[in-house]
Amino acid sequence: GYFVTYIDGEKTLASYLRPGGEDWQYLRLTPYPLITGDIDQAISSFLLIGFATIAVGGLISFLFSLRVRKPIGEIYQNLEQLEQESRKNRSGHRQQLFRNLLYGSENPEAVLKSGTLNGLRLKGLDEECLLVLVRIRNYRGLYLGYDSDDRSLFRYAVANVAAEICSRSVCAEVVDMGGGSHLTLILTHCENVDLPFQEWVNSCLQEITFSVSQALSLELSYTVSELFPFQNIAAAYRITQEAAGHQLFCKTGDILWAKQVLERNSRHYTYPQEREEQMVEAILSSNEEQADAIMRGVILETEEYSFSVVNLVVSRIALSLLGVVDDLKSSHLLESPESDLVESYAVTHLAEEESIEAVVGGFEKMIHEIVSLLENKRNAHHFVLVQKISDIIQKTFQDPECCLDSVAEAVGLSPAYAGKLYRRYTLKSVAETIGELRMEQAKRLLLENRKLTISEISARTGFSSNSYFSKVFRKENGMTPNEYRNLNQSGGNS
Template sequence: MNLKISGDNRKLYIKLLLSTIFVTVLTLLVSSTIFFVNYRNINLNQVYQSDLENLTQTSREVISMTESAQSLTFQMYRNGNISKLMFYENPDIYDTTAAMREMNNYLNSMPYIESIYVYNPKAPNVYIASNKGQNGLMTKAELVDKDILNVLDHFQEFKPFVPIPRTYLKNADSSQKSNVYTYLCYDAIGNNNALNSAIIVNITTDWINKDIGKPSGNEPSSSFILDNTGRMLTGDQPINSLALTSDSPITKQIMSNKGSGYFVGMAQGKKSLISFTAPDTLEWRYIRITPYENITKKLNKIRTTTIYIGISILVVGLLVSWLLSRKLYAPINRIVNKMKSLESEKRNSLFTLKQDLLRKLLQGHEPITSKIMRDKRSELGISFDFQSDYRLVLLRIDHFQPFLQAHQDDLHVYKYAIMNISSEIASQAFQVETVDIGDDSTVLFINARNIPGDGDQSMLQTLLKQIQKAVNELLKISLSITYSPLSSQPQSLVPMYRKVVEASEHRLFLGSGCLIASQEHQYPETADYMFTVEKEKKLIDALMAGKVEEAKKIYTVIIEETKPYPISVFQSTLSRLTITLSGVMHTILKNNALEIPSGSQLSRQALAKLETTQEIEAIFFESFDEIKRKLNDKRSMKQDDLIRKINDMIELHCGNPNLCLNWIADEIDMSPIYISRVYKQNTMKTVVDVINAMRMDRAKDLLKQSDLPISDIAERIGYTNSSYFYRMFKKNFGVTPTDYRKIGQLEPGKQA
């Protein structure tokens, strides 16, 4: 019999089987990946060790050949016949012949030497023993190998017996070139450090490079030599094709490493293994580059096969899980769904009834008797025992108004989460019931434990701090918590709850996230408090006088005086201050002809939504500062108008000889000292300087644009004394008015 099941339930059981399949496939892929990475590293290391051994052997051979060249050179220096060529300016023919025979003997005894030069800077000839190319005595003009002369001219730049890679022509009548490594040995003893003699041994690159470029095993690779500057000396392919320059990334990475090693990088656009040796005694490095894909070709095949196997297992598993879910789990699915439905309905019904009962008990809407409590506990599954010692704990969400605006649709979900977290933590030590009171409040009913001393309260405080921390970390919600003292009377539940609610209002003074013990906030009667009318008057006077900082201090003192009293004292004081200060600020704005804002934050409705005195204080202080800013802006505008008026008067009366600071002050009926100070503060200039500057500008215009005499011009711009005008003009522009006019006539386009 086929049972019809819903698509959602079938998906549930498909997931059950798929979890096993996915774990299997994931394990296979992860283990294969780990093996692949390990095998790849082992393989790379093996190739590197092989490359390193091969390159190191080449290095040893090059060093051995260098030592042979050095030994040969020393022998030639000690050879009596050859030394005559080096130190005699014109040796006789017999010495020359004997020396050339000795050089050819050395040349023939070492087949890897291509040529030997003996150089005496005082002699007209260069002595050459060569298997190919020029041979014998050659003048410097006849010498085809001009590059060697350049090397000798700059011999200080080369270290003795460090191979110098060169290319030169073998014969003047041939285009054939020879690639050699030149070993230079020279004598430069003397005060002037000049070259006295030199022996040059040229070794063909075929001997040094005979192992460079040979592949490692069956893997195609390329090998190269770098000197201590990162320059490529040789290789088995042209340098340009690899672009292995001293500035290339591969060269930089090799040169930054002091020893031998390897790394994977890009060479000629291909991922490659680059192996390199440490610098040898010649400060050379030997490099081998092998394409990465040739090294890991077999491993890549294994990885691809593993992926295909994993995909196959996954596809087959999907098909099998789908078929089995239809056959095996359909009956179980129906039973489980039915049980879940019944359990959910019962749980939701009991939870709602239990919440409603506990809420009515706190609010005094349900009578508290032993029989009723016993029956209700049994019926609704309430774990809390009203006959034992108990406490009430009130949890309140901090910054509730912003939180409500952001999460209004999900408020019940967050409240339910807070109840669950609180119950879970508190139940570690107590019997706990939770109830949602509405708005920002949740209450915990806690049965106390019989712990001597204050151990019960210490444990409670520890758990309540854990609740605050957990809710903050998980829900990003700050809680203020108030707890009551112990009570063993069920009838004390309602008054105890009211005291806890009243004590929780002291969050105003303690701030968000506080922990309040209600018994610590039992204050004297309200009648004991006397509102300080005198301080209120000082506050008003400070605001009217614009002394904002003093007003802030007086406000803080008035608020602090309400702390030792019930919260109603603070509320009434705040209400009175709100009305008084609103009227004062309205009067200040009106008296100064400032715009009065349509909506003010200093309203009892707005302040009632705030939770701490710091927030309320910030609103008051912001209003104080706003008034101060408006008054300062108005004062600044008045000063701007004054500056503008002074500038207009200077421009209009610039030609008036009486124009000065005192004249302007008389005209606008103000103090000259005040005018001078305000003008200097706002323009960074004095009134006198501005008057003189404007007169000088007008003098320049009249000198360029008119033929008036200098005395007339001085009179027009306000100077009654022509000599004084001359001095002022030259002081400002460095020339006299007459010279300035001449310059303007000669160069009409030039401006002083």
């Protein structure tokens, strides 16, 4: 028999033999490792060979799959790219179709039959629709800060938010109006709205404003059409777009109702030509504050009229200011390239301006620039004139005929203008300057040349008579010429 035991801590197989009837027995002890060693080695070899076979087979399979997969992957990528381009083209074609529909270059009936408008679930040409023109405010900031692809993503995100919110109650389609700051919402099945319709529109658009502000940090404003039959969509779009121009006068989130705007702005308008002339006159006289006030008043008054009137007035103001620049150039009071900066403030596309305040601010900058350049030019010109007046006075003050009239005639100016100009820059009148020069000359002659009589000094300094000289001298110095001479015998001056 046999049994397993531990001898000195080592697992051992004990086998024994007891012969029958004999008194002796046979016992053998075999350590377990000697028994299982060959078996363990065989198992290890088998496992090693198995793992090696699997690894080599897997490597060969992987390399083979790479070789097979490469052309398949290229085919898959090409298919995926084609699919994306196809989706993009379909989307672009669909957007262009909607734009053409709004612009009136597509027949609503033909588009309806084509199935393109299935998302709106229109039942016929007479079904009522609603247009909402959405404007992204401060789009110029997006234009300067992002490339065209990023701006497209912003518009796409705004369109998705608007469509998702509106689609809870009605069928909605959002049209990107050609890459600018405007989107158009087309809404149908408006009869499904539970709330009063205008209340629902206000609530819906406010939610869009909040969501877009939170998610994209963008600000929106809206112009809403009246309900109209689908077949009149192009006419409704034109009317709503006309009213949308008045978003210039609105704040972020404001909602304009096209019908109310156009009814309010249907009055006849007469352009205030007289006030424009007053503005130009104020600019030419360097009265910047008055020019700004007139310009601002003329533009802001157009809020009560149609957008075509606003556009007309802004264009007239721009042309008037540019006319001032051209006239000043012609008279050499302004010269390029200085005046090029002035012309850069002209409004190019009113619909793209952020607000009427931005338009007014641009014109205020333009007026300020014109007045500043004109003042600089005038100051330089006036300085030359004042210098000429001063030179003439210095040369002729000893002539009794020297006076404001003679000096003005010498420089080719009217006496009133010459006197005003000279006082502006010297803070003294021409007569005061002539009198001071004559008095200084008289004092010098009284002290330096005692042989000259008072009458001779009076004649040499331009006074008309001896008595008049004495009278003026006493008034200026508190003493007669003789008293002054005697008091200053040492040659001093009083």
